[in-house]
Amino acid sequence: MLDQADTIAMDVPPEADSGPTRAAGEEKKIKTTGRVTVNKPIITARDVNVRYGDKHAIKDVDIDIAYNEVLAMIGPSGCGKSTFLRCLNRMNDTVDIARVTGRIELEGHDIYDRKTDVVTLRARVGMVFQKPNPFPKSIYENVAYGPRIHGLARNQVELDEIVQTSLRKAGLWEEVNDRLEQPGTGLSGGQQQRLCIARTIAVSPDVILMDEPCSALDPIATAKIEELMDELKENYSIVIVTHSMQQAARVSQRTAYFHLGDLIEVGETERIFTNPRHKLTEDYLTGRFG
Amino acid sequence: MDTAEKVRAGLGKRYAAERRFRLFGMGAIVVALCFLVFLFASIIGNGYTAFQQTFIKITVHLESEVIDPRGQRDLHKLRTADYGALVKKSLRAQFPEVSGRRDKRKLYGMVSNGAAFDLQAMVMRDPDLIGKVLDVWVAADDDIDMLMKGHIDRGRPEAERRLKDLEVGWIDRLIADQRLEMRFNSAFFTAGDSREPELAGIWGAAVGSFYTLLVTLLLSFPIGVGAAVYLEEFAPRNRWTDIIEVNINNLAAVPSIVFGLLGLAVFINFFSLPRSAPVVGGLVLTLMTLPTIIIASRAALKSVPPSIRDAALGMGASKMQMVAHHVLPLALPGMLTGTIIGMAQALGESAPLLMIGMVAFIVDIPGGPFDPATVLPVQVYLWADSPERAFVERTSAAIMVLLGFLALMNTLAVFLRKKFERRW
Numbered sequence: 001m002l003d004q005a006d007t008i009a010m011d012v013p014p015e016a017d018s019g020p021t022r023a024a025g026e027e028k029k030i031k032t033t034g035r036v037t038v039n040k041p042i043i044t045a046r047d048v049n050v051r052y053g054d055k056h057a058i059k060d061v062d063i064d065i066a067y068n069e070v071l072a073m074i075g076p077s078g079c080g081k082s083t084f085l086r087c088l089n090r091m092n093d094t095v096d097i098a099r100v101t102g103r104i105e106l107e108g109h110d111i112y113d114r115k116t117d118v119v120t121l122r123a124r125v126g127m128v129f130q131k132p133n134p135f136p137k138s139i140y141e142n143v144a145y146g147p148r149i150h151g152l153a154r155n156q157v158e159l160d161e162i163v164q165t166s167l168r169k170a171g172l173w174e175e176v177n178d179r180l181e182q183p184g185t186g187l188s189g190g191q192q193q194r195l196c197i198a199r200t201i202a203v204s205p206d207v208i209l210m211d212e213p214c215s216a217l218d219p220i221a222t223a224k225i226e227e228l229m230d231e232l233k234e235n236y237s238i239v240i241v242t243h244s245m246q247q248a249a250r251v252s253q254r255t256a257y258f259h260l261g262d263l264i265e266v267g268e269t270e271r272i273f274t275n276p277r278h279k280l281t282e283d284y285l286t287g288r289f290g
Numbered sequence: 291m292d293t294a295e296k297v298r299a300g301l302g303k304r305y306a307a308e309r310r311f312r313l314f315g316m317g318a319i320v321v322a323l324c325f326l327v328f329l330f331a332s333i334i335g336n337g338y339t340a341f342q343q344t345f346i347k348i349t350v351h352l353e354s355e356v357i358d359p360r361g362q363r364d365l366h367k368l369r370t371a372d373y374g375a376l377v378k379k380s381l382r383a384q385f386p387e388v389s390g391r392r393d394k395r396k397l398y399g400m401v402s403n404g405a406a407f408d409l410q411a412m413v414m415r416d417p418d419l420i421g422k423v424l425d426v427w428v429a430a431d432d433d434i435d436m437l438m439k440g441h442i443d444r445g446r447p448e449a450e451r452r453l454k455d456l457e458v459g460w461i462d463r464l465i466a467d468q469r470l471e472m473r474f475n476s477a478f479f480t481a482g483d484s485r486e487p488e489l490a491g492i493w494g495a496a497v498g499s500f501y502t503l504l505v506t507l508l509l510s511f512p513i514g515v516g517a518a519v520y521l522e523e524f525a526p527r528n529r530w531t532d533i534i535e536v537n538i539n540n541l542a543a544v545p546s547i548v549f550g551l552l553g554l555a556v557f558i559n560f561f562s563l564p565r566s567a568p569v570v571g572g573l574v575l576t577l578m579t580l581p582t583i584i585i586a587s588r589a590a591l592k593s594v595p596p597s598i599r600d601a602a603l604g605m606g607a608s609k610m611q612m613v614a615h616h617v618l619p620l621a622l623p624g625m626l627t628g629t630i631i632g633m634a635q636a637l638g639e640s641a642p643l644l645m646i647g648m649v650a651f652i653v654d655i656p657g658g659p660f661d662p663a664t665v666l667p668v669q670v671y672l673w674a675d676s677p678e679r680a681f682v683e684r685t686s687a688a689i690m691v692l693l694g695f696l697a698l699m700n701t702l703a704v705f706l707r708k709k710f711e712r713r714w
Contacts, residue, residue, distance in 0.1 A: 094603060096527055122606035129604070133597035135616060145615070146605045196601070203606065 030059075033278040034267035038066040042206060042237050043088060048102035050083050050092065057083045061102075061263045063256060065207070070229055070238045072252035072269065074245060076284065079258040081241045085209050088239065089125035090118050106206070123150055126200035130212040132192035134184035134199070139176050142184040142195055143167060146203035162202055170198035171228050190221025197228065201236070208232065210240040214247065226251050245285060249273050257281045333693075337686025343475035343488060344430040344438045346401055346464060350380045350409065351423045363417050373406040373413075377428070384469075385460060396457055402429040404477075404489045429477065430470065432487040432680035434461060438472060441679055478687065482653045483669065487680030490673070492688050494655045498568055498648070498663030499637060499695075505572020505659055506579060506636050511629050513576070514583030518625070521584075522591040523613050542581035549578045550642025558646060566647040566662035574642045579632035586628020590621040623710040630703035634696050640667035666692045 037044075041064035050058035058080045065071050073081040083092070090111060092098040104111050111121050123146070134142050143163045146152070153159035163180075167173040172194045176187070184195050193213055200208055210229075214222040229238055229251050242248050248255050248269065255269045257280070265272065265281045276282040354361065357371040378398050382388065388397050405428035412426070413419055433452050436442045438461075448455050464470035481491025525531045553574035557563045563570050594617050602612040643649070648664050649672065656663035664672070666688065673685040 089604070091600070091604065094599070119606050119608055122604060126606075127600075127604035129597060129600055131597055133595075133601040135598065135601060136620065145607075149605070149607055149611055149615075199601075199605065 030262040030264065032062065032263045033265040033281070034272075036063045036263070036266050038064045038069075040067060041065060042067050043104065043106055045084075045087075045104045046102060048084065048087060048100070048104060050080070050087060050101075051099045052095070053097045057261055058087070059261045063263060063266060065237055065239060066254075067237055068233050068235070069254060070233050070240060070252040072248035072255045073239065073241045073258060074243075074248050074255060074284070075258035075264075077243075078260075080261040081256075081258045082211055084258070085211055085239060085241050088207070088209055089122050089127055091127065093118060123203050124205050125207045125209060126203065126205035127209045128193070128196050128200055128211065128213045131216050132189055132196055134187070134192050134195050136183060136185050138181045139167075139184045139187070139195060140180040143198050143202045146199060150203055152203060166198040166202040169201055169232070170194045171224065171231075172198055188221070190217050190224060193217060193221070193225060194228065197225070197232075201232070205236065207237045207239065210238060212241055212243060215243060222247070245273075257284065259284070333686050333689050337683055337688075337690050339439050340478060340683040340687035341475050342439075342472045343477070344435040345427040345471060345473045346430045346434075347425055347427050347469040348377065348380045348384065348401065348405070349423065349425050350376050352376065352409070352413065352420050354421045357413060357420050358417075365414070368413055368417060369410065371410070371413075373409040376409060377401060377405045385463075393456065396454075397460070399431055400434060400457070400460065402431055402488045403486055404429055427473070429488045432678060434470075435488060436679050437461065438470075439683075478684070482655050483651060483664070483672070484653060485651075487676075487678050487684060490681070490684060492666070492669065492691055494652060495664050495666045495669035495688070496691070498571075498652075498656050499665040501568035501656060501659040501663065502571040502575060502643075502648075502665055503633055503637060505569055506575040507629070507633060509572065509576040510579045510583055510632065514580050514629070514632075515587050515625055517580075518584045518587030518591060519613060519618070522588050523617065524609065538581050538584055542585060545641075546578050546639055547641040547645065549574050550645030552577065553642060554645045564660055564662070566650045566652070566664075567660050568648075568656065568663050568665075569659040570646045571643050571648050571663075571665065572659065574646060575636040575639060578639065578642060579636050582632040582635065583625075583629050586631070587621070587625040590624025590628065591617060593624065594620045623707050626710075627703045627707045630699050630706070634699045634703075637665075637695060637699065638667055638692065640665070640671055643668055644671075666695070 043065040045064070046062050048058055048061045049056070061084060073085065075081050086092045087100055087104060088111075090100075092100055100112060106121070106124065109116065111125075135145065137145075140163055143166050144153075144159055147159060147162050153162055164173065164177075167176065172191060175191060176182075176195075184192065187195060193216075197208075197213075214225050217225065226247065229240070232238060233253075240248075240251065252269045254266065255272045256266045257264045257272065257276075257278070259280050265276065265278045267277075272281065273285060276285055353376065356376060357373075358364075358367060360367075381397050381400065382394070385397055388394055405426075408426065408428055412424075430438075433442065434457075437444070437453055437458070442451060442453055444451075444458060453461075461470065477489060478491045480493050481489060482494030484490040521531060521534065553570060557570045557573050558565055563573075598616050598620065599612055602616045603609075607615065643665055647662075649668050650662060650664065651672070652662050652664055654661070670685055670688045670692065673681045673688060
């Protein structure tokens with residue numbers, strides 16, 4: 001299997017992630033090791049396939065996401081973990097050639113149904129991106145933007161309150177409360193990323209998707225974000241894509257290992273890291289490739 | 291040979307190539323600057339004298355028998371009175387020795403035809419002046435102006451001069467009497483076109499240009515930006531949008547005269563819009579500037595980082611909200627720059643306007659976009675085509691005014707870009 005991975009053709013999806021995927025004609029369903037279901041899921045994904053033109057980026061992925069948990073998705077570059085994450089709030093819609101099939105349900109409602117409104121969906125499933133991307137507006141405006149467009153605050157007082165609570169929850173209030181009118185782009189990288197988190201939680205989503213949120217940050221800023229995720233899981237479900245296995249081990253309750261578009265193994269984070277059952281998972285975790 | 295030696299061996303050649311390129315670059319800039327200096331020197335050298343004009347002081351008696359024989363102060367009567375006769379009379383009084391029809395006509399030709407209109411305007415403004423004797427400075431004829439500015443050489447034989455010895459003698463007497471001097475040529479900035487150089491001004495063309503550009507801006511900016519936003523943010527990427535893109539790029543390179551012919555056929559012949567009107571000029575220039583604005587606006591939209599779009603969409607903003615709240619404000623400085631550059635292009639355009647009749651000789655200042663008008667570059671063309679020597683300096687002066695407006699607009703573009711440019 002490993003040798004194959006090294007020698008087969010390189011299929012590169014047009015996403016940021018790139019790397020080898022399985023060559024055509026070799027399609028056979030890989031059964032996921034470990035239990036993909038949970039007792040009370042907020043999101044259930046079944047038979048999810050994503051194709052970018054001819055490239056098959058995600059293959060028959062089944063997985064549940066529970067309430068109040070942090071699910072970490074790990075795997076080598078190009079394994080499709082970011083692609084899968086972007087399916088959960090339909091950000092793949094913005095890629096013209098992406099085609100998603102299968103069924104993803106948020107609290108029992110198919111999010112790819114014709115009747116599902118993508119604006120409502122994204123208000124419930126928020127997203128934090130790899131590179132901090134605050135709007136080039138003031139800190140206040142950054143956080144107030146979501147509540148404003150969704151009409152969550154009836155007046156200025158309520159809006160102020162939402163902004164303050166969101167910044168507090170994101171652990172940023174103490175640092176910025178005296179300069180809310182300054183541009184969000186003037187903050188440090190770690191502060192910017194926490195601002196993006198504050199912006200996301202300002203619309204009180206049910207799920208927060210994080211796409212390598214710490215890859216552009218230094219270790220201290222990273223530690224702060226990880227701490228924050230631990231607090232946030234009290235109220236939200238968090239799905240995080242990360243390249244750092246240590247981070248996955250530190251912040252998540254469950255871990256999913258992706259490889260070349262297949263979901264190889266899912267399980268309790270502790271179990272995965274101490275006792276991986278699939279050969280590929282073990283090889284990846286022990287650093288034999290990645 | 292070790293690596294360091296090999297590197298050293300090729301080093302001289304590498305640096306020489308760099309030096310050569312620098313020299314070429316500097317040489318090109320020096321040559322360009324030389325041409326620029328030459329251009330400005332010749333325009334300003336030819337044109338600066340147009341801002342001065344020779345005036346003659348005449349002593350006029352505003353006789354009530356001529357202006358208002360019945361004393362009714364009827365405005366119509368005041369307007370139609372024979373002020374020219376008063377001017378002539380005052381000149382005869384100034385030079386009582388002149389006799390004979392031919393000499394007298396020469397004498398009357400000393401002052402501009404505009405002198406009578408000056409008197410008329412004075413009387414209309416203040417009818418109480420009637421009956422008084424006044425000293426009035428009136429514009430001299432353009433030949434006298436040219437003599438004063440040295441464009442007519444006194445040293446040449448009389449037969450080769452436009453001004454004969456007799457007239458030169460009168461001029462010298464006027465100078466000696468301090469009745470002739472150079473003054474600021476305010477008519478140039480306030481009057482419309484005229485067949486008499488000393489009365490011709492740039493204001494009519496400037497107003498025409500203003501109305502034309504106003505129409506162009508009001509149409510091309512919203513349409514151009516809207517088209518760019520739709521093509522860049524909403525339209526699907528397929529064969530049709532590819533064809534549209536190629537066509538827009540091609541339209542930017544179409545000779546402007548073709549747009550003029552199109553405007554003539556469509557706006558004037560088919561829609562029967564008025565000839566020579568700024569509104570048609572504006573429509574034609576809109577067609578011409580749209581590709582520029584669309585291309586610049588699309589480039590500005592492309593330069594907005596996709597992460598901002600992701601952020602907005604990820605927050606649950608609709609596509610329209612994403613564009614209106616985030617993308618457009620960031621792209622606007624670039625769009626404005628493109629628009630102003632397009633406008634500057636339109637301001638300097640003359641060929642398509644010739645086609646729709648804006649080359650007509652129009653004396654009145656246009657009162658709106660539907661009045662016949664001409665524009666600055668066409669005015670330059672018209673004056674450059676006129677035979678009188680005095681139009682040479684006016685042509686250059688008009689070019690200076692046009693260049694001034696262009697420089698102003700480009701400065702504005704740079705200023706706007708610097709002011710609203712946002713970094714992140």
